[in-house]
Amino acid sequence: GYNLIIFFIISHLMSILGKFNPWNPSIPYEILSLNISSKLSTNSHAIKESSKDFGKIIQEILPAAVLYPSCVNDIIDLIQFSYGLPVPFHVAAKGHGHSIRGQAMAKNGVIVEMSSLNNNNNDENCGVRVSWDSGLGFYADVGGEQLWIDVLHSTLKYGLAPVSWTDYLYLTVGGTLSNAGISGQTFRYGPQISNVHEMDVITGKGELVTCSKDMNSELFFGVLGGLGQFGIITRARIVLDKAPTRVKWVRMLYDDFSKFTKDQEHLISIHHNGLDYVEGSLMMEQSSLNNWRSSFFSPSNQTKIASLLSKNRIMYCLEIVKYYDDQNANTIDEELKKLVKGLKYSGGFMFKKDVSFVEFLNRVRSGEIELQSKGMWDVPHPWLNLFVPKSSIMHFNAAVFVDIILRQNKTTGPILVYPTSRKRWDDRMSTMIPEEEIFYCVGLLHSSSDYNDCKILDNQNEEILNYCDKVGLNIKQYLPHYKTREDWIKHFGKKWNIFQQRKDQFDPKMILSPGQRIFN
Numbered sequence: 050g051y052n053l054i055i056f057f058i059i060s061h062l063m064s065i066l067g068k069f070n071p072w073n074p075s076i077p078y079e080i081l082s083l084n085i086s087s088k089l090s091t092n093s094h095a096i097k098e099s100s101k102d103f104g105k106i107i108q109e110i111l112p113a114a115v116l117y118p119s120c121v122n123d124i125i126d127l128i129q130f131s132y133g134l135p136v137p138f139h140v141a142a143k144g145h146g147h148s149i150r151g152q153a154m155a156k157n158g159v160i161v162e163m164s165s166l167n168n169n170n171n172d173e174n175c176g177v178r179v180s181w182d183s184g185l186g187f188y189a190d191v192g193g194e195q196l197w198i199d200v201l202h203s204t205l206k207y208g209l210a211p212v213s214w215t216d217y218l219y220l221t222v223g224g225t226l227s228n229a230g231i232s233g234q235t236f237r238y239g240p241q242i243s244n245v246h247e248m249d250v251i252t253g254k255g256e257l258v259t260c261s262k263d264m265n266s267e268l269f270f271g272v273l274g275g276l277g278q279f280g281i282i283t284r285a286r287i288v289l290d291k292a293p294t295r296v297k298w299v300r301m302l303y304d305d306f307s308k309f310t311k312d313q314e315h316l317i318s319i320h321h322n323g324l325d326y327v328e329g330s331l332m333m334e335q336s337s338l339n340n341w342r343s344s345f346f347s348p349s350n351q352t353k354i355a356s357l358l359s360k361n362r363i364m365y366c367l368e369i370v371k372y373y374d375d376q377n378a379n380t381i382d383e384e385l386k387k388l389v390k391g392l393k394y395s396g397g398f399m400f401k402k403d404v405s406f407v408e409f410l411n412r413v414r415s416g417e418i419e420l421q422s423k424g425m426w427d428v429p430h431p432w433l434n435l436f437v438p439k440s441s442i443m444h445f446n447a448a449v450f451v452d453i454i455l456r457q458n459k460t461t462g463p464i465l466v467y468p469t470s471r472k473r474w475d476d477r478m479s480t481m482i483p484e485e486e487i488f489y490c491v492g493l494l495h496s497s498s499d500y501n502d503c504k505i506l507d508n509q510n511e512e513i514l515n516y517c518d519k520v521g522l523n524i525k526q527y528l529p530h531y532k533t534r535e536d537w538i539k540h541f542g543k544k545w546n547i548f549q550q551r552k553d554q555f556d557p558k559m560i561l562s563p564g565q566r567i568f569n
């Protein structure tokens with residue numbers, strides 16, 4: 050009886066201090082004897098904030114506590130503690146929380162707020178170290194918690210920059226390397242996961258391991274695209290190249306999908322002095338002129354495009370970029386002219402811009418700020434991202450873009466479609482891509498006004514996936530989300546065994562990233 054009274058007093062004091070939730074049975078009290086105890090919080094505000102993501106679809110998956118690490122050892126201590134328990138608790142690294150379906154959440158576990166490592170970084174280069182060596186050329190050692198926008202600004206001080214990007218730069222290095230990191234540069238330079246020389250990773254056993262193609266390669270390839278299943282990336286050594294200063298940025302509109310994709314495929318096949326970026330998107334009346342990609346067009350061009358769309362209902366927008374700097378400033382227009390010669394876009398519908406390299410790479414930010422001001426950014430986002438083999442893309446256009454999306458007329462948000470090549474992907478990495486040499490990246494980046502709307506769009510996503518499955522279009526989900534083990538096994542196909550073996554090896558107690566719902 051006496052002990053019980055003391056227990057209640059301590060519990061009560063602890064909960065007032067917000068240090069630890071005495072009522073959550075998943076984490077034992079001994080955690081408070083670790084050095085990290087002062088960096089753990091069970092404060093209800095902290096718990097709520099850490100369990101939010103960009104998708105705003107999954108809610109109320111609350112962790113027991115949040116860790117705000119100030120160094121890598123704090124994360125090691127946490128994982129080693131969990132690993133040593135008879136019943137371990139889950140740990141999820143949270144980068145910038147830009148997942149869609151709770152992938153960075155951990156019910157009753159501990160969320161590691163990776164950005165906290167950065168807060169403790171007094172270095173004015175945000176923990177980005179640039180070096181050169183005769184074998185690797187220029188590279189940057191970057192914390193897994195770093196945002197790509199900060200990596201860009203830090204490396205530009207040396208006139209250098211990473212070569213492979215995502216469309217949006219407010220994502221962490223660890224977060225995108227856990228998926229792939231793709232954009233219009235991928236056809237040329239490969240995804241971000243193909244542009245990493247080395248990483249430091251804390252495994253699910255709490256061991257800090259340096260890995261590369263030649264050192265602990267099983268962990269290296271597993272982690273790249275590994276959905277956070279094998280370890281927490283605390284450092285990545287990223288390929289750098291000389292940064293251009295400006296870009297020529299062009300969009301052309303097509304009324305014919307076949308011409309549009311043929312031109313895209315032609316453009317990504319040019320090896321010598323080709324383009325640096327090739328993307329594309331759908332344009333439909335209601336959605337295309339009011340999303341984060343629309344700021345490209347001047348108001349008068351928007352009017353011109355709107356009148357075209359009222360006749361055609363669906364158009365395709367090819368988007369290309371060629372980098373340049375002082376050295377080729379005089380010849381860039383001529384180079385570009387050669388590249389677009391013979392393209393079959395609708396006459397009069399080519400639009401050009403000349404902007405700085407940073408303005409181009411950070412192009413989504415202005416759209417984000419505008420949508421935020423209208424209250425249209427922090428809304429549910431039932432996204433669906435797919436890789437579609439080249440041989441299925443015409444079928445996909447007719448059945449999905451035209452028959453489902455255009456006919457149902459529910460979409461608000463960009464719809465991306467652009468080809469890329471397998472050549473620059475290493476099959477030992479965990480990300481799943483189609484077997485064909487050329488495949489398309491398709492992003493249905495829906496935003497919805499409320500949860501009902503979100504449900505309707507999610508049903509549409511389901512319809513699309515079922516259709517692709519039924520007729521055998523051999524698509525793969527990017528940023529995958531599945532509800533059953535069978536679906537995950539199907540997703541990984543012949544790579545499932547190796548994925549599972551790597552899990553047994555590096556996270557045998559299945560502690561890490563439970564929000565992906567692969568092993569948990």
Ligand code: FAD
Pocket residue numbers: 102103141142143144145146147148149152153154163193194214215216217220221222223224225227228229230231232276277280281282283528562564565
């Ligand atoms: P989080 O959502 O925080 O985490 C994602 C997963 O990775 C979780 O499972 C988490 O546990 C794990 N994780 C986080 N940090 C680490 C780490 N250091 N080590 C190991 N595991 C970790 N993707 C593209 O490829 N191209 C794009 O152009 C693109 N554009 C986007 C635009 C927007 C507006 C949004 C919201 C997303 C976009 N994405 C794009 C998707 C994005 O790359 C992924 O959602 C990515 O995971 C987000 O990074 P994050 O830092 O927010 O990760």
